[in-house]
Amino acid sequence: MLTLECPYCGVKAEETELTAGGEAHLKRYGPGSSDEDFESYLFVRKNPKGVHFERWRHAYGCGKWFLAARCTATLEVFGTYPAQSKEPPAELQAKIRAKRPNWEGYR
Amino acid sequence: MGLKRYSVFAIVREAMSYHQGWERAWPWPKPKRKYDVVIVGAGGHGLATAYYLGKNFGITNVAIIEKGWLGGGNTGRNTTIIRSNYLQDPSAAIYEKARSLYETMSQDLNYNVMFSPRGLLMLGQTEHEVRGYKRTVYANNLQGVETRWIEPDEVKKLVPIINIAGPRYPVLGALYQARGGTARHDAVAWGYARACSAMGMDVIQQCEVTGVRSEGGRVKGIDTTKGAIDCDKLGLVVAGNSSVLAEMAGFRLPIESLALQALVSEPIKPCMDVVVMANTVHGYMSQSDKGEMVIGGGTDGFNNYTQRGSFHHIEETVRSLIETFPMLSRLKMLRQWGGIVDMTGDRSPILSKTPVEGVFVNCGWGTGGFKAIPGSGWAMAELMARGHSPLTEEFSMYRFREGKFIDESVAAGVAH
Numbered sequence: 016m017l018t019l020e021c022p023y024c025g026v027k028a029e030e031t032e033l034t035a036g037g038e039a040h041l042k043r044y045g046p047g048s049s050d051e052d053f054e055s056y057l058f059v060r061k062n063p064k065g066v067h068f069e070r071w072r073h074a075y076g077c078g079k080w081f082l083a084a085r086c087t088a089t090l091e092v093f094g095t096y097p098a099q100s101k102e103p104p105a106e107l108q109a110k111i112r113a114k115r116p117n118w119e120g121y122r
Numbered sequence: 123m124g125l126k127r128y129s130v131f132a133i134v135r136e137a138m139s140y141h142q143g144w145e146r147a148w149p150w151p152k153p154k155r156k157y158d159v160v161i162v163g164a165g166g167h168g169l170a171t172a173y174y175l176g177k178n179f180g181i182t183n184v185a186i187i188e189k190g191w192l193g194g195g196n197t198g199r200n201t202t203i204i205r206s207n208y209l210q211d212p213s214a215a216i217y218e219k220a221r222s223l224y225e226t227m228s229q230d231l232n233y234n235v236m237f238s239p240r241g242l243l244m245l246g247q248t249e250h251e252v253r254g255y256k257r258t259v260y261a262n263n264l265q266g267v268e269t270r271w272i273e274p275d276e277v278k279k280l281v282p283i284i285n286i287a288g289p290r291y292p293v294l295g296a297l298y299q300a301r302g303g304t305a306r307h308d309a310v311a312w313g314y315a316r317a318c319s320a321m322g323m324d325v326i327q328q329c330e331v332t333g334v335r336s337e338g339g340r341v342k343g344i345d346t347t348k349g350a351i352d353c354d355k356l357g358l359v360v361a362g363n364s365s366v367l368a369e370m371a372g373f374r375l376p377i378e379s380l381a382l383q384a385l386v387s388e389p390i391k392p393c394m395d396v397v398v399m400a401n402t403v404h405g406y407m408s409q410s411d412k413g414e415m416v417i418g419g420g421t422d423g424f425n426n427y428t429q430r431g432s433f434h435h436i437e438e439t440v441r442s443l444i445e446t447f448p449m450l451s452r453l454k455m456l457r458q459w460g461g462i463v464d465m466t467g468d469r470s471p472i473l474s475k476t477p478v479e480g481v482f483v484n485c486g487w488g489t490g491g492f493k494a495i496p497g498s499g500w501a502m503a504e505l506m507a508r509g510h511s512p513l514t515e516e517f518s519m520y521r522f523r524e525g526k527f528i529d530e531s532v533a534a535g536v537a538h
């Protein structure tokens with residue numbers, strides 16, 4: 016069973032307490048953007064086999080959205096961080112790079 | 123490749139020699155340096171594509187490359203429900219093409235795929251669902267897909283073990299497709315593999331594709347764990363691994379990979395001779411020839427490539443089915459397993475050209491592609507051979523850019 020620590024309330028929440036929200040750090044395109052941009056924001060996904068950054072909601076806890084770094088090939092969790100982050104925290108990226116030397120970066 | 127035909131006479135003949143004379147069902151070839159067409163993925167869809175390239179277009183210099191074993195992906199992990207009662211016209215066209223090909227598949231392939239059109243019910247358990255399914259019946263009638271709406275008493279007659287009274291989810295009727303049913307999943311993969319081999323194609327197992335080579339926007343070949351192979355055309359038919367192969371080829375897809383699980387009970391005496399889907403409670407069930415109740419549920423919520431799902435989903439599926447099938451509460455569940463399904467935003471598949479010339483994709487069948495295998499192969503072969511097919515036109519990967527969705531998420535509920 017997947018367990019993630021909510022970065023806000025510090026609770027180690029198991030999966031049934033959480034809702035998965037898909038890929039994180041997508042660029043949100045607004046009115047006037049091209050069709051390609053909308054497509055990339057709404058539908059196209061990296062969907063990597065390996066390191067994945069994603070949105071989660073502590074649905075049956077504090078109710079807030081947060082972000083998590085996880086490996087989709089092993090289900091290993093690298094860490095969680097607040098949803099307000101523009102990109103994954105540097106120390107989290109360093110930790111992942113140490114564990115996955117061939118990791119191509121979060122984009 | 124002169125493979126001996128299977129028949130009742132063959133069984134008698136081989137019985138005379140204590141069944142020592144059966145030959146291998148298909149060969150185990152080494153890859154050649156070059157093929158006209160390479161298909162990645164020996165699941166049902168990849169194999170059917172190759173089969174129809176040979177059968178309908180005479181293209182037989184073909185290799186099907188599989189990293190594991192034949193049908194070891196979702197094709198060998200699914201609950202084998204076959205139906206064609208979808209809502210949208212393009213879906214009805216390709217799923218009904220598939221269903222009708224299943225009718226004669228055993229004869230066509232000379233391989234018993236145990237197609238069992240035993241009848242299929244999709245229960246209406248809320249007013250909303252009833253209205254949705256009635257709409258589907260009307261759509262199906264216009265599409266020439268034979269379905270009808272049946273009332274609770276007829277449901278009870280077809281499924282004596284069902285509890286139609288509720289209280290929480292009463293059975294208000296069902297969308298009934300009399301020629302829907304099941305087939306033997308491995309046999310579908312094996313039958314196609316044998317037929318492809320008989321046409322001189324190479325089915326290459328335990329060979330992982332690790333790279334796609336292209337030059338000037340045109341495909342040149344692939345790299346594999348058994349060496350480099352060149353090809354003029356490349357078909358990526360790898361279900362849950364589609365994003366990985368697309369990344370190798372240099373583009374991205376509107377696909378996410380999720381775990382979907384199924385389970386079977388201990389074998390019991392025959393008690394249900396139809397397929398029942400209860401989408402409000404996210405469960406569906408049929409009884410296998412061995413007597414096991416074969417049960418499936420919904421997907422897990424998060425991206426996953428491990429072919430393992432979360433246990434609480436299994437629990438939820440069974441818990442919710444028990445109200446509708448009270449006798450389930452007395453059964454021991456024997457095995458549970460998972461597959462990685464390739465989900466699109468509109469819950470419809472992608473059969474398409476790609477940004478790389480000569481590379482084609484067939485994916486996005488998600489939780490419901492077993493039923494589509496022959497139709498998908500038929501259409502994909504036409505697309506690869508001719509560059510277009512009436513059956514694939516609407517299923518291009520670019521429909522998401524254009525907003526031309528084929529929305530089956532509402533009508534299908536759990537889309538199996």
Ligand SMILES: Cc1cc2nc3c(=O)[nH]c(=O)nc-3n(C[C@H](O)[C@H](O)[C@H](O)COP(=O)(O)OP(=O)(O)OC[C@H]3O[C@@H](n4cnc5c(N)ncnc54)[C@H](O)[C@@H]3O)c2cc1C
Pocket residue numbers: 162163164165166167168187188189190191192193194195196197198199200201202203204329330331332359360361362363367382383384418459460461462463485487488489490491492493494538
């Ligand atoms: C639990 C479960 C229940 C389901 N129930 C139903 C149902 O009742 N009815 C229905 O219609 N559908 C159902 N489905 C969906 C159905 O199983 C799939 O849509 C269908 O089998 C997909 O077939 P495929 O040939 O596209 O993929 P697969 O059978 O998964 O084949 C893809 C193949 O590609 C191979 N591959 C991947 N990467 C590489 C690589 N790099 N190199 C070489 N080979 C590679 C894989 O090993 C695999 O064998 C279910 C699925 C699951 C998981």
Ligand SMILES: [Zn+2]
Pocket residue numbers: 021022023024025026073076077078079
């Ligand atoms: Zn919290």
